[in-house]
Amino acid sequence: MADLMVKGVIFDLDGTLVTSSLDFALIKAQVGCDRDADLLEYVESLPSPYMREEAMALIHQHEMQDAQHAEPIPGVAETLSFLKSIGMPLAIVTRNYSKAARLKLERCRLELDLMLTREDALPKPDPQALHMVADSWSLPYQQCVYVGDYKYDIEAARRASMHACLFAPVELPDYAEQADIIIERFTDLPAALGLHHRAQTGQLVG
CATH class of the missing domain: 3.40.50.1000 (HAD superfamily/HAD-like)
Incomplete structure (x- = not known):
């Protein structure tokens, strides 16, 4: 090469x-995202700012928890x-x-x-x-x-x-x-x- x-x-x-030990299947289930869908695209497609904010807050929680064990x-x-x-x-x-x-x-x-x-x-x-x-x-x-x-x-x-x-x-x-x-x-x-x-x-x- x-x-x-x-x-x-x-x-x-x-x-x-x-x-990283992020459990994407769990995160997707918690925010209502289809297992085969892209998580970030799903959150962006949610119909209201409040729903997007709530979903992203949960994702942030998982990411910060994961970071503490990296x-x-x-x-x-x-x-x-x-x-x-x-x-x-x-x-x-x-x-x-x-x-x-x-x-x-x-x-x-x-x-x-x-x-x-x-x-x-x-x-x-x-x-x-x-x-x-x-x-x-x-x-x-x-x-x-x-x-x-x-x-x-x-x-x-x-x-x-x-x-x-x-x-x-x-x-x-x-x-x-x-x-x-x-x-x-x-x-x-x-x-x-x-x-x-x-x-x-x-x-x-x-």
Whole structure:
């Protein structure tokens, strides 16, 4: 994968950088959302501001509770440290609530250059947030990669004209073939992107 020439890496948060035990089936049942529907789209479609506010308050409650138990995914700390050492710009794009997302980063002692949540841009799989990150770096979209563990992440990357990297530590989902890159261990990411070779040959980012 050394020919990708990636110059910016964007990550999903839950299930990619940090653990999450959000029970979406329970949340959907509590707000009246169909099991197969998109939760955020459902809330947005509710007929009154009061109903939307009540549903979102319940979602926030679940997200904050989940954040209090988040742990870093194995291999994340050392991988981020390596990427920073070669000058790679790093960001997070998450569908999460900003307050919960910040708490997760604090608990897990992770620091990245930039984080966009659903309060900053349209939620994935819309590519808006990914484009905002790349634009802030003044990088072509094709030189960025989005790393995530779910189909929305792959779809968002494709719609953003970025490389799609699927993190699949347990088993390959049926949508895995849509990804450009697949890693089973987080520490495999630099090699999968050709970045170890770039560091060894002095081709640092910038």
